[in-house]
Amino acid sequence: MAVYSDAPSAVTAYSCYHCGNQFQYEPIRSMLFKDKDFCCNGCKSVYELLEEKGLCQYYQLNDHQGQSFAEMRADLRFGYLDEPAIANSLLSFQSNERAVVNFHLPQMHCSACIYLLEHFHKLVPGVLVSRVDFPRRQLRLDFDPRQLSVRTIVETLTAIGYEPQLNMAVNEKKASDKESRHMLYRIGIAGFCFGNLMLLGFPEYLADDGLNSPMIERAISILNVLLIIPVVTYVSKDYYVSAWAGLKQRTLNIDVPISLGILALFFQSLYETISAIGPGYYDSLGGLLFFLMLGKYLQRKTFDRLSFEHDxxxxxxxxxxxxxxxxxxxxxxxxxxxGDHVLVRNEEIIPADAVLVSDKTLMDYSFVTGESHPVEKFRGDILFAGGKVIGGAVEAEVLKPSSQSYLTQLWNDEAFKKAANQHYQNITDRISKVFTPLVLSLAIGGFIFWSFTSFSVAITVLVSVLIIACPCALALSAPFTYSTMMHRFGLQHLYLKNPDVIDRLTRIDTIVLDKTGTLTHTDLQTIDSTRLHMNEEEQEWVKTACRNSTHPLSKLLYQHLSGKGNAKVDLFDEIKGRGISAVINGHAVTIGSRSFVMEGLPQTGSPGLTTVYIAIDQVVRGYVSFTNAWRKGLEEAAAQLSANYRIVILSGDNDSEAPRLRQMFGAQTTMYFNQSPTDKLQRIQQLQSLGHRVLMVGDGLNDAGALKKAEVGMAVAEDSTQFSPASDAILEGARVPFLPALLQYAKSSKIILRNNLFMSLAYNVVGLSFALSGSLSPLVSAIMMPLSTITVVTLAVSQAHYRASKLDKQLVR
Amino acid sequence: MEIIAFLMGVSLLVAAFFLYAFIKSVKSGQYEDDYTPSVRMLFEDQQEETNP
Known part of the structure; x- marks a missing residue:
């Protein structure tokens, strides 16, 4: 694209009406709506389209910035969707006049997006219904397959800025949906039974002689039994299953005493009802299960919209x-x-390891390594699967099937499979290992002791010990504490896969950090321009050329150079992925890659760095190199982390930054450079075999193996909707320096749980003393059991919030 | 006193109805997306909305 223009005399900043981006060049104006500025033709076309269909409410709703659109065009990239077999694999329902397709649109971010997407049928005739599931970033479209093809839908969505994520995993239905429904049914049924049992238990507390009506008392007893049956069967089924599974593996998990408590409470109540000696503990049992179910539901509730299981x-x-x-x-x-030859076009991903057949290309490996600068590749070079092609289409010969590529082979690694099956013992399991045998031996001991005097007393003691010692408070405090903490972590942009991760975070002693993309920004760069020799006038010309380019490197160079950048532009041409060639003030200015600026120019910059060469009037003036900037606040964080943990740095890059890293993290830090994905996985394994518990923090597919292998794998993403490899946690890039504070908060869970444990133990001791003295009146136990549950839950939640508010204060700087 | 037995039956029925409604609502997927409907109801031009 060649543009001839006279540069304006002063730089004015414009803001695009559609996407809100700030820009400094002459705005594009619509023919019809002259008062609005647009940064590109794409934004203008979308605005005109929305205006025409009367959907401009979008802009009133749009309080954040909108989606920026590169170009509005028929997209060759989606040509493969014309293939019926591939298009049909995306459909979840299909008939002659109706088809249903679900898309994942990670770009959705505000209510205006919902508005636009739910009015998609107005934009595209043939769409029957469009429904957004915002938390999951999903769009369900019902359309008429006679009028519309999947390709057209995908292209239109892409054009308005919501490019669907089309990949092989798209059709895997979430299995957790069914499970979470059952959870809700259980809460509903437990709540229903609990409420009614409370109501039916009410007359019992009114007076010593009850209602004085044997008929009604019998009716109440029968209803009690009927109402408790679903609670002890359907609702508590999972506890029995888990306890039995534990017993079969010869372990006493927390579900064993819970199951015993439930059953003891049930049979004791049944016995009292049948022999008409008391009212039983039906309401307590119902309440207990109701709260236990609530706790389980909270524990299950995860960050639905994030996927932690990407492979x-x-x-x-x-x-x-x-x-x-x-x-x-x-x-x-x-x-x-x-042996297959594949054609990979601009912005497409290399599907399998392949050898480049075309002359040359630029590869963007940012998804693989976190490195944001494209790398130049020549004929005969190996292109690794996962890299993105920048520039023209290239032809390549496939070397290995996709599933056995350099990167994907990680998923076939033996160690990797074992890591997935690794059973992890959480804190509740660890406590119950001590607690359960203690309770059981106490109950059996009491039973044996009393059976010498009276068998019926022995039975009572056995049952009441089991009832009172039922570790419901213990079973509840962990889920409530962890789910509150998980929510507070989410507010700090650390998203955890499940509450167990918090417990694992408290136990790590080693932190393994990736460098590029984790400790450094993926986009912002610092410039080294010591090898550039230009006088002020020449700088002014280069600056002017950079001003006309939207490429991120041009923008950085623009900020770096002195001068105003207002020289006269005679000719400007930008070749995507290569560089700029322009005529400024009558002088030819060439800025770009080595081979673009001058064929056969010797490589001078260090190979790990991105280097931009500059030539004026065919004379090379030198180069500037770009390095990733360290994240803000990293130094402080590094000092805190290395004071408390063993730090290991694993980088796929060369060791040019080693001295700087050593200065930040201290001399005892271990560092490995030039690490392949498999090396990283093995380093973690090595650390684990030495008895270390490892937190791996990394981004990119090359860390995927290490993330999965470590006790906790924390993926760093610039934006939580962006692709991140399988992990236990996703941390927003800018929050990496907050890691010490976040880990501190995770550690405070230990104190909270200890406090709760103390509380519930106190309850148990008081309760047991009642039980052993033989004066466990139904009134006392009926009040004490729900009360202890509620106290423990309230205490857990309020402590977690209190500590989180301290964390928030610490992080607001 | 018989009236109490009657009341118990009625209250159970009412509660059972709510339980049924709850299960029905879970089944229809109302608890799967608890955010989007709150935004959807604020859009103004709903005259053409077709619900599946």
């Missing part, structure tokens, strides 16, 4: 273009075999 399939495309006798055909990437 390589959710990253790779659905299909690839195979060249057969010079003709292109779309094939599923699983069908690619070594």
């Amino acid at each position: 390589y399939r959710s990253f790779f495309p659905l299909a690839s273009l195979r060249l057969v006798d010079g003709k292109e055909e779309s094939v599923n990437i699983a069908q690619l075999v070594p």
Whole structure:
């Protein structure tokens, strides 16, 4: 695209009406709506489209900035969707006049997005219904397949800024849905029974002689039994199953005493009812199960919209273009075999390890390594699967099937499979290991002791010990504490896969850090321009050329150079992925990659760095190199972390930053450079075999193995909707320096749980003394059991909130 | 006193109805997305909305 223009005399900042981006060049104005500025034709077209369909309410709702659109065009990239087999694999329902497709749209971020997407049927005729599930970032579209193809839908969505994530994992239905429904049924049924049992138990407390009506008392007893049956069967089923599974493996888990408590309470009540000696503990039992179910539900509630289980399939495309006798055909990437020639176009992902057949290309490995600068590749070079092509289409010959690529082979690694099956003992399990045998031996001991004097007293003692010692408070305090903490972590942009992760975080002693993309920004860079020699006038020309480019490196160079950047532009041409060639003030200015600026220029910059060469009037003036900037506040964080943990740094890059890292993290830090994904996995394994418990913090697919292998794998993402490899936690990039404070908060869970444990033990001791003295009146136990539950839950939640508010204060700087 | 037995039956029935409604609402997926409907109801031009 060549643009001839006179630069304006002063730099004015404009703000795009559509996407809100700030820009400094001449705004594009619509023919119809002259008062609005747009940063590009894409934004203008979307605005005009929305205006025409009367959907401008979008802009009133849009309080954040909107989606920025590169270009509005028929997208060649989605050509493979014309292949019926591939298009149909996306549909969840299909008939002659109706088809249903679900898309994952990670770009959705505000209510305006919902508005626009739910009015999609107005934009595209043939769409029957569009429904957004915002927490999951999903769009369900019902459309008429006679009028509309999947490809058109995908292209339109992409054009308005919501490019669907199309990948091999898209059709895997969430299995957790069914389970969480059952959880809700259980809460509903437990609540129903609990409420009614409370009501039916009410007359019992009124007077010593009850209602004085044997008929009604019998009716109440029968209703009590009827109402408790679903509670001890359907609602508590999971406890029996888990206790039995534990016993079969010869372990006494927390569910054993809970199950025994439930059953003891049930049979004791049944016995009292049948022999008409008392009212039983039906309401207590109902309440107990209701609260236990609530706790379980909270524990299950996770960050639904985030996916922690990505494997390589959710990253790779659905299909690839195979060249057969010079003709292109779309094939599923699983069908690619070594020797196939594939055509990969701009912005597409290399589907399998391959050898470049075309002359040269630029590869963006940011998803793989976190490194944001594209790398130049030449004919015969190996392109690793997962890299993104920048620039023109390239042809490559497949070396290995997709599933055995350099990166994806990690998923076939033996150690990796074992890691997935690793059973983890959480804090409740650890406590119950001591607690359960204690309670059981106390109950049996009491039973044996009393059976010498009276068998019926012995039975009573056995049952009441089991009832009172039922560790419901213990079973409840952990889920309530952890789920509150998980919520507070979420507010700090640390998202945890499940509450167990908090417990594991408290136990780590070693932190393994990736460098690029984790300790450094992925985008912002610092410039080293010591090898650049230009006078002020020349700087002014280069600055002017940079001003006309939107490329991130041009923007950085623009900020770095002195001058105003207002020289006269005679000719400007930007070649995507290569550089700028312009004529400024009558002088030819070339800025870009080595081979672009001058063919055969010797490599001078260090190979790990991104280097931009500058030539004026065909004379090379030198180069500037860019390095990733360290994250803000990292130094402080590094000092705190290395004071409390053993730090290991694993980097795929060269060791040029080693001295700086050592200065920040201290001399005792272990560092490894030039690490392959498998190396990283093995380093973690090595540390674990030495008895260390490891937290791995990293981004990119090359850390995937290490993230999965470590006790806690924390993926760093610039934005939580962005792709991140399988992990236990997702941390927003800018929050990496907050890691010490966040770990501190996770550690405070130990104190909270200890306090709660003390509380519930106190209850148990008081209760047991009542039980052993033989004066356990139904009134006392009926009041004490729900009361202890509620106290413990309230205490857990309020402590977690209190500590979190301290954390918040610490983090607001 | 018989009236109490009657009342108990009625209250149980009412509660059972709510339990039924709750289970029905879970089954229909109302608890799966608890955010979007709250935004959807604020959009103004709803005259053409077609619900599945």
